[in-house]
Amino acid sequence: MRAKPLLLGAIAPVLVLAGVLVAFDAVRSPIPPLLPVIDDVGGDFELSRGGGARASLRDYRGRVVLLFFGYTHCPDVCPTTLYTLKLALDELDKAAGQVQVIMITVDPERDSPEHLEQYVRFFHPQFVGLSGTMKQIDQVARQYRVHHQRGQPVPWGYSVSHSGYTYLLDKQGRVRALFGTGAKQTELADSVRQLLQETAAPG
Amino acid sequence: MPSRSIVAQVSIGGSLSRRAVALAALVLLAVIGLALGALKVVGNRSAPSLVDVEKFLFVPSRDAPEVTVIDSKSDRVVTRVVVSDIPRQILVSEAVGAMVASFTDRSTLEMVDLSAPTSSVKIDLTIVPDFMVLSPDGYLVAAADGSRGSVTVVSLQKRQPLLRLSGFGDPGKLTFSVDGSQLYVVDRLELAVVDIVQQSVIQRTALAKGASSDRKGGNEPRASALTRSPDGRYGFVSIASLDSLVVVDLSTFKPVKQIPVGGAPLRPYGTADGRLMLVPSDRDQSVTVIDTATLGVAATLPGAGDVAAINTGWFESLAFVMSRQKRVVVLDLMKFGKVGDIELPASPGAGVVTSNGQKLYAPLADADQVAVIDTQAHKLATFIGGVGRQPAAAILARSNNYCH
Numbered sequence: 001m002r003a004k005p006l007l008l009g010a011i012a013p014v015l016v017l018a019g020v021l022v023a024f025d026a027v028r029s030p031i032p033p034l035l036p037v038i039d040d041v042g043g044d045f046e047l048s049r050g051g052g053a054r055a056s057l058r059d060y061r062g063r064v065v066l067l068f069f070g071y072t073h074c075p076d077v078c079p080t081t082l083y084t085l086k087l088a089l090d091e092l093d094k095a096a097g098q099v100q101v102i103m104i105t106v107d108p109e110r111d112s113p114e115h116l117e118q119y120v121r122f123f124h125p126q127f128v129g130l131s132g133t134m135k136q137i138d139q140v141a142r143q144y145r146v147h148h149q150r151g152q153p154v155p156w157g158y159s160v161s162h163s164g165y166t167y168l169l170d171k172q173g174r175v176r177a178l179f180g181t182g183a184k185q186t187e188l189a190d191s192v193r194q195l196l197q198e199t200a201a202p203g
Numbered sequence: 204m205p206s207r208s209i210v211a212q213v214s215i216g217g218s219l220s221r222r223a224v225a226l227a228a229l230v231l232l233a234v235i236g237l238a239l240g241a242l243k244v245v246g247n248r249s250a251p252s253l254v255d256v257e258k259f260l261f262v263p264s265r266d267a268p269e270v271t272v273i274d275s276k277s278d279r280v281v282t283r284v285v286v287s288d289i290p291r292q293i294l295v296s297e298a299v300g301a302m303v304a305s306f307t308d309r310s311t312l313e314m315v316d317l318s319a320p321t322s323s324v325k326i327d328l329t330i331v332p333d334f335m336v337l338s339p340d341g342y343l344v345a346a347a348d349g350s351r352g353s354v355t356v357v358s359l360q361k362r363q364p365l366l367r368l369s370g371f372g373d374p375g376k377l378t379f380s381v382d383g384s385q386l387y388v389v390d391r392l393e394l395a396v397v398d399i400v401q402q403s404v405i406q407r408t409a410l411a412k413g414a415s416s417d418r419k420g421g422n423e424p425r426a427s428a429l430t431r432s433p434d435g436r437y438g439f440v441s442i443a444s445l446d447s448l449v450v451v452d453l454s455t456f457k458p459v460k461q462i463p464v465g466g467a468p469l470r471p472y473g474t475a476d477g478r479l480m481l482v483p484s485d486r487d488q489s490v491t492v493i494d495t496a497t498l499g500v501a502a503t504l505p506g507a508g509d510v511a512a513i514n515t516g517w518f519e520s521l522a523f524v525m526s527r528q529k530r531v532v533v534l535d536l537m538k539f540g541k542v543g544d545i546e547l548p549a550s551p552g553a554g555v556v557t558s559n560g561q562k563l564y565a566p567l568a569d570a571d572q573v574a575v576i577d578t579q580a581h582k583l584a585t586f587i588g589g590v591g592r593q594p595a596a597a598i599l600a601r602s603n604n605y606c607h
Binding site: 038040041070074076077078145147149151152159161162163164165177178179180181182183184187 | 255257276297433434436476477478518519520557558559560561579601605606
């Protein structure tokens with residue numbers, strides 16, 4: 001009569017171990033990819049924001065920054081990206097307080113700091129828009145490898161051809177991820193969460 | 204030895220009911236774990252939804268009726284989509300969330316709904332497509348049948364052909380205009396412009412002198428497909444027999460410049476930012492770099508023989524010349540020089556770069572793998588196996604990351 005419980009006693013731990021291993025694998029995958037520091041892109045900058053104030057990347061140390069280059073007359077990519085960034089902040093909920101979205105104009109001729117500030121706040125009151133002289137914008141664009149070029153005349157003036165990356169910067173201001181146009185808010189929010197959870201700076 | 208006696212008490216001693224409860228709990232835990240695992244296995248076997256189309260890399264097989272789907276973030280194979288025959292070509296439309304496959308000797312397209320990849324519809328064309336191209340907005344597919352001299356444009360929303368035109372000599376080289384309202388057909392040495400709404404050819408332009416007589420004489424066409432500048436202002440066509448690149452103003456459809464390039468040039472490849480046009484030459488094993496602002500030659504760089512394609516990445520600062528001679532030549536497009544040579548275990552097919560410009564996927568048909576190249580480091584990062592037999596191409600629904 002004792003054989004049965006003994007057999008069960010021997011099999012059960014094996015089953016438990018197998019079950020736990022399989023279950024653990026089911027839960028853990030897919031493994032979230034690491035976000036290594038992307039060197040030779042980025043760096044500090046100081047530009048103008050509405051109300052005559054100046055702002056630099058250093059001002060946002062301790063926050064995760066989502067940085068985007070665009071212009072307010074852009075008919076498609078820029079408003080779509082800003083809306084996606086707004087949705088990403090919505091998804092982050094309370095953690096959004098530790099995140100700063102910054103849009104830098106590639107069309108400073110038409111995007112005064114005031115106009116840009118008003119534009120980005122239409123999407124989210126927490127967003128910051130930065131403008132400057134063409135020379136200043138060119139300098140930041142070089143740091144972030146942003147292509148921008150005035151395009152052909154259009155009914156509303158002229159278009160500006162520009163690259164549409166969103167840069168994810170960690171709390172130390174280093175570029176940690178690049179997102180192409182059309183990145184989804186969930187992807188952005190997930191990557192932001194990874195950086196917010198970091199306690200030690202990665203090598 | 205108190206601990207041993209405690210173990211003994213738990214495993215052998217104690218009342219039957221306590222043992223039964225403990226065993227039942229253990230078995231229950233095991234069953235839950237195994238059930239979770241089983242769910243995972245079953246989930247992998249059934250076709251998962253691919254509704255976030257832009258996340259996935261699609262790799263059609265040259266040897267089996269299937270397309271392997273890879274998560275471009277983790278580089279893991281997530282599923283295989285079975286189609287009705289070995290695909291000749293596939294396209295992926297983010298706009299309609301569908302994959303479109305054409306097949307050799309079949310006059311139908313198969314359109315697979317990526318939200319439920321086991322369901323598909325057939326679209327009758329009445330032509331056998333040699334080549335297909337997707338409109339920039341992803342709603343139209345143009346297909347060409349060289350032997351019938353016909354072109355068909357299909358609406359992916361309506362799942363039916365919108366127009367069919369015939370009378371072409373060799374309509375294999377198709378390109379949509381930026382807004383998708385026109386189709387540029389390089390037909391031997393002429394450019395034919397099809398207006399989709401008017402359903403007719405609205406212009407035919409000789410790309411080079413003697414083009415018309417070449418067409419009538421039925422000589423071998425030697426012009427490449429037209430590569431459009433991203434802003435739609437210019438079209439670029441390589442003419443192998445003239446060792447030249449012809450620039451067409453797409454507002455007038457007139458050639459505006461003929462630029463000497465390397466011998467027997469292949470089709471031009473543009474950088475996504477529209478800054479440069481890259482023209483590989485098989486004879487010279489060179490790449491002529493054209494500055495699109497000045498329409499002049501910016502540099503002539505070393506290339507490779509038997510070029511399958513040129514991809515650009517890492518902020519469009521690097522070009523990757525994919526050679527069927529099992530290598531990739533890396534060119535710096537800022538300093539205009541060769542910066543690397545990547546050896547591959549097999550010949551690469553046409554690759555694709557992710558929308559953030561960081562990864563280049565190249566199918567290696569003879570190795571049954573997809574090579575992943577880190578564009579910033581311009582080094583091989585890894586190989587993805589389990590991609591089916593003879594991967595023919597690597598396709599992303601979205602890879603351009605520029606606003607024009």
